[in-house]
Amino acid sequence: MTTGTMRTGAATGAAGEDTRSRLLATALRLFTEHGAEGTSLQMIADALGVTKAAVYYHFKTKDEITEAVAEPGLRELAAVVEEAATFRRRGARIDHLLTGFVDIVVRHRALVALFSSDPGVARAIEKTLHGEERFEKRLIALLAGPEPDTSTLVAAHVALAGIALAGGAPALADLDDESLREALLAVGRRLMGRPRPRA
Numbered sequence: 001m002t003t004g005t006m007r008t009g010a011a012t013g014a015a016g017e018d019t020r021s022r023l024l025a026t027a028l029r030l031f032t033e034h035g036a037e038g039t040s041l042q043m044i045a046d047a048l049g050v051t052k053a054a055v056y057y058h059f060k061t062k063d064e065i066t067e068a069v070a071e072p073g074l075r076e077l078a079a080v081v082e083e084a085a086t087f088r089r090r091g092a093r094i095d096h097l098l099t100g101f102v103d104i105v106v107r108h109r110a111l112v113a114l115f116s117s118d119p120g121v122a123r124a125i126e127k128t129l130h131g132e133e134r135f136e137k138r139l140i141a142l143l144a145g146p147e148p149d150t151s152t153l154v155a156a157h158v159a160l161a162g163i164a165l166a167g168g169a170p171a172l173a174d175l176d177d178e179s180l181r182e183a184l185l186a187v188g189r190r191l192m193g194r195p196r197p198r199a
Contacts, residue, residue: 019050019058030047031120036118036124073104078135085138093143097143098159101188102184106177109168109177109180155192159191
């Protein structure tokens with residue numbers, strides 16, 4: 001294989017990745033405007049300025065696109081959970097998990113908003129997580145501890161659900177990322193009885 005052929009192959013691969021990334025970004029925008037179920041593959045192709053066949057090259061179904069849109073945020077969350085589990089002290093686990101969770105919610109605000117309101121996206125996330133119930137239990141266990149009392153258990157559920165709902169709330173869409181991040185983290189820390197971090 002010549003150097004020229006290798007460069008062409010690398011360029012083609014990079015172009016394919018770029019097209020896939022643009023496709024997913026376009027799909028997320030259309031899902032936000034029309035809902036996952038109200039968005040067709042043809043609409044995605046038209047918005048991208050490509051043929052439907054070009055969309056099929058990357059994804060065979062809209063469900064595959066929906067799952068791929070959700071996958072980066074879920075992968076990040078799984079990594080945060082794994083990291084949090086390595087801390088011996090419960091306080092350190094809570095701090096790491098809350099900070100990571102808030103960061104992900106803020107970074108993926110549009111997706112989080114869809115998860116709360118769009119059944120198609122919620123289904124895709126559940127399918128991507130596979131054992132969603134087990135994953136949620138692990139999240140709660142890391143926040144609440146091994147044998148939590150009722151108050152702590154409820155606080156953990158409220159913290160996770162509240163951060164996600166507020167992070168994707170249309171009423172807070174105009175809030176800049178850093179302000180939203182600080183507010184969500186402060187609320188989460190209060191709910192879980194964590195002290196304010198030192199300045």
